[in-house]
Amino acid sequence: MDKRELLLEAATKLFVERGLHATPTSAIxxxxxVSAGILxxxxxxxxxxxxxxxxxxxxxxxxxxxxxxxxxxxxxxKLRLLWSNSxxxxxxxxxxxxFLMQFDNTSASERVKNHPEIIAKYEMFGTLIQEYINKxxxxxxxxxxxxxxxxxLITSMVTYLTQFPEKRQDQVFIEQAWEMYYNYxxx
Amino acid sequence: MDKRELLLEAATKLFVERGLHATPTSAIxxxxxVSAGILxxxxxxxxxxxxxxxxxxxxxxxxxxxxxxxxxxxxxxKLRLLWSNSxxxxxxxxxxxxFLMQFDNTSASERVKNHPEIIAKYEMFGTLIQEYINKxxxxxxxxxxxxxxxxxLITSMVTYLTQFPEKRQDQVFIEQAWEMYYNYxxx
DNA sequence: TTCTTAATTGACTAATCACTCAACAAATGT
DNA sequence: ACATTTGTTGAGTGATTAGTCAATTAAGAA
Numbered sequence: 001m002d003k004r005e006l007l008l009e010a011a012t013k014l015f016v017e018r019g020l021h022a023t024p025t026s027a028i029x030x031x032x033x034v035s036a037g038i039l040x041x042x043x044x045x046x047x048x049x050x051x052x053x054x055x056x057x058x059x060x061x062x063x064x065x066x067x068x069x070x071x072x073x074x075x076x077x078k079l080r081l082l083w084s085n086s087x088x089x090x091x092x093x094x095x096x097x098x099f100l101m102q103f104d105n106t107s108a109s110e111r112v113k114n115h116p117e118i119i120a121k122y123e124m125f126g127t128l129i130q131e132y133i134n135k136x137x138x139x140x141x142x143x144x145x146x147x148x149x150x151x152x153l154i155t156s157m158v159t160y161l162t163q164f165p166e167k168r169q170d171q172v173f174i175e176q177a178w179e180m181y182y183n184y185x186x187x
Numbered sequence: 188m189d190k191r192e193l194l195l196e197a198a199t200k201l202f203v204e205r206g207l208h209a210t211p212t213s214a215i216x217x218x219x220x221v222s223a224g225i226l227x228x229x230x231x232x233x234x235x236x237x238x239x240x241x242x243x244x245x246x247x248x249x250x251x252x253x254x255x256x257x258x259x260x261x262x263x264x265k266l267r268l269l270w271s272n273s274x275x276x277x278x279x280x281x282x283x284x285x286f287l288m289q290f291d292n293t294s295a296s297e298r299v300k301n302h303p304e305i306i307a308k309y310e311m312f313g314t315l316i317q318e319y320i321n322k323x324x325x326x327x328x329x330x331x332x333x334x335x336x337x338x339x340l341i342t343s344m345v346t347y348l349t350q351f352p353e354k355r356q357d358q359v360f361i362e363q364a365w366e367m368y369y370n371y372x373x374x
Numbered sequence: 375t376t377c378t379t380a381a382t383t384g385a386c387t388a389a390t391c392a393c394t395c396a397a398c399a400a401a402t403g404t
Numbered sequence: 405a406c407a408t409t410t411g412t413t414g415a416g417t418g419a420t421t422a423g424t425c426a427a428t429t430a431a432g433a434a
Contacts, residue, residue, distance in 0.1 A: 016292070016293065018293075020206055020208040021209075024391055034412080035413045036393095036414065037394080037412070040394080098292045101292045105285045107204050107206075108209075148342060148346040152336075152339030153339055156336035163331060180371055184370065211420075212423085213422090222384060223385095224382070224385095224424080226423095
């Protein structure tokens with residue numbers, strides 16, 4: 001398997017488990033089952049690894065949010081899919097999601113937020129949301145706020161469903177979750 | 188001024204600014220304007236400092252949430268104060284709040300979450316919320332979920348109001364914020 | 375005042391850690 | 405086949421850093 005990928009995976013696990021400061025690069029390469037030196041073949045520095053990891057996860061997340069969207073016709077249906085994509089990804093990738101949350105609260109994320117590919121996804125997402133706002137399907141709030149609130153609600157879900165995983169199958173719960181979200185957004 | 192306090196303040200600032208892993212203890216003592224050695228007089232290790240910082244901030248936050256609650260009569264008024272206390276504190280202490288967010292997403296927080304004083308505050312908060320649930324003032328969800336969702340919504344606010352601070356004075360906005368929260372919680 | 379304890383300093387040390395590099399292996403191209 | 409690039413290793417290095425400690429000062433008690 002691709003060693004770069006192995007390294008990123010190992011790093012995600014250890015960073016969330018121990019925190020950035022308590023995870024030496026040697027631990028990462030050990031966890032990944034590769035030599036210590038190879039890490040610096042794929043990543044210039046430790047900070048570079050961290051930045052690349054952030055970008056890669058953020059890209060995966062933002063891509064998944066828009067996933068299968070064209071298969072739905074109605075606007076409300078699209079919005080609902082947007083939302084469920086978002087929290088399904090978070091639940092299926094809780095480690096990665098936790099890393100995002102952790103890193104987003106550091107100024108270090110400023111270094112990296114302006115990455116072109118992420119900006120592109122945001123813009124796509126942004127025009128879509130703007131369309132919904134124009135159609136008065138949702139409240140007129142700025143995109144940052146909307147993303148942040150989505151993340152906020154999803155974080156609650158992830159926390160909750162990590163504790164009670166069986167609830168995730170519950171159709172009533174899913175419906176409630178959606179209502180909660182939409183209540184929050186509708187004009 | 189108390190040097191222990193100075194150290195904790197400096198640490199908060201630097202941790203949020205640079206992240207835990209990029210903040211040496213020497214930088215903390217320098218920022219605090221004290222000698223390098225004194226840090227280890229007040230804190231056994233760097234991790235001990237981090238843990239103590241977390242507990243101290245969490246204590247301050249949970250205390251402030253319950254602040255002035257006895258001055259309000261109606262249940263709904265109390266709930267509203269609970270909420271506004273919570274986000275006012277977060278906005279007035281955004282550095283501390285960001286540190287909490289950052290650290291809560293690390294397993295390191297497990298070491299420290301069971302601190303008796305924090306648990307005590309949670310219990311107080313918990314019985315209060317249980318009362319509201321019994322009175323059917325709010326939905327019957329578990330406390331973890333409720334706290335998490337509150338944090339989630341507040342995080343959105345903090346993100347938003349950091350960008351547009353002038354909105355904070357806006358009465359309409361405050362009213363909307365409350366409605367959003369209550370919509371989310373009412374049965 | 376004198377004695378005892380606590381606070382404070384900063385040079386020092388032992389350990390850790392990010393990162394290098396020379397050597398080798400594998401793949402790729404010609 | 406040979407040459408060239410690319411991937412991989414792990415021991416080694418220099419810098420950084422967490423944490424110590426002997427010495428000094430300040431505070432409190434008697």
